[in-house]
Amino acid sequence: MKRPQGFERPAQPRQAAPDAAQRKAQADARPTAPPASNESAARRRRADGASRRPSTAAPGAGSDPASASARTERIEPLRAQRPLRASDPHEDSERPVGADTAAGTAGADPIGAASVGAETARATSAPPSGTPGGWAARRALAKATRARRRYERAEVRRFTVRSRRRRLAWGVSLGAVGLLVVAVLIGAYSPIMALRDVRVEGASRVQAADVAAAFEPMLGTPLALVDRASVQEAMSGFPLIETYQTEAVPPGTLVVRIVERTPVGVIETDDGLALVDAAGVVMDRPESRPEGQPLITVDGGVSGDGFRAVASVVRALPADVRAQVTAASAETADDVTLQVGDAKVVWxxxxxxxLKADVLAALLAAAPPGSVSLYDVSAPTSPVTM
Incomplete structure (x- = not known):
């Protein structure tokens, strides 16, 4: 198997050649073979004499074949066993300690782990630190251990790259959301976004300065804390305002857009004349009928169907025609009549x-009220003048 890159076998330290004094000391230390025992020497002498003595028995003389073969059998001398010599301190380092274990488990390790294990085994089989090359062996062991750790860390990183990327993505997303929330909270509730100016748009009958003054208690409040209830309380003192809309303009401006009520006429009440709009809200109580506002006469007051019909007709009239209307009446929702000068308009x-308003404007242009006394536009496709 090809060794992975980065796990080369560490260089083995080269032993220095022993000089003549060391070789002589090793020879003196090596024990010699012990002398053979007397019994062994006697046995060899008898065997040598038997082999040199000629046989006196004639072949085929009737002697026992077994005894003849025993007399002619040569006895092999016993060889003295060679005693074990003293072990060399460097001799055990030729076979690494744990090499069998490393070889047996190489197939179970991941790619490159067997090579690192072999390097570690060779490094651990080095001579002791007191012998020549001991420090080099310890350095090789440390190098192999570091290589093994680097390999394991690389494998862990390789198999956890997806989870690490997923955690990084979640961390970045949550961090961005958190920063955005913090920025919004700081910007919305800080004094930088406090209310400092109120701008009123659409005011005609209502004084814009009076509307802005109604918001003075809210000055200094952050725009995010200006709620609907506070605005409604400030606008409740202006009955001429029909609808309103507010818009917060950072850093500190509140724009108030108002739509004033449009009066449709004057109606007689128990308290006198009342200028009302289409919803029947009293806008003013004049002493006499204002110019351009018709006097409305209906059954049931402002809550009846006749008033709602008259108010819808008056609001549909063009401005130039409406200015000529002096009175409006209705007993029911289907019999609205108008008074234009001395002429009567049947609506x-x-x-x-x-459509009826457009037809009436055309009739008034063609025949002024002084020339006719009746305009009937109840059927707008067939108007009648008399």
Whole structure:
């Protein structure tokens, strides 16, 4: 198997050649073979004499074949066993300690682990530190251990790259959301975003300065804390305002857009004349009928169907025609009549009021009120003048 890159076998330290004094000391230390025992020497002498003595028995003389073969059998001398010589301190380092274990488990290790294990085994089989090359062996062991650790860390990183990327993505996303929330909270509730100016748009009958003054208690409040209830309380003192809309403009401006109520006429009440709009809200109580506002006469007051029909007709009239209307009345929702100068206008119901208003404007242009006394636009496709 090819050794992975980065796990080369460490260089083995080269032993220095022993000089003549060391070789002589090793020879003197090596024990010699012990002398053979007397019994062994006697046995060899008898065997040598038997081999040189000629046989006196004639072949085939009737002697016992077994005894003849025993007399002619040569006895092999016993060889003295060679005693074990003293072990060399460097002799055990030729076979690494744990080499069998490393070889047996190489197939179970991941790619490159067997090579690192072999390097470690060879490094651990080095001579002791007191012998020549001991420090080099310890350095090789440390190098192999570091290589093994680097390999394991690389494998862990390789198999956990997806989870690490996923954790990094989640961390970045949550961090961005957290920073955004913190920035919004700081910006919305800090004094930088406090209310300092109120701008009023759409005011005509209502004084814009009076509307802005109603918001003075809110000055200094962060725009995010200016709620609907506070705005409604400030606008409740202006009955001429029909609808309003607020818009916060950073860093400290509140824009108030208002739509004033449009009066449709004057109606007689128990308390006198009342200028009302289409919803029947009293806008003013004048002493006499204002110029351009018709006097409305209906059954049931401002809550009846007749008033709602008259109000819808008056609001549909063009401005130049409306200025000429002096009175409006209705007993029911289908018999609305108007008074234009000395002429009477039969309107009918409030349906198709836009078309009827256009037809009446054309009739007034063609025949002024002084020339006719009646305009009937209840059927706008067939108007009648008399």
């Amino acid at each position: 009918g119901s409030a349906e198709e009021s836009g």
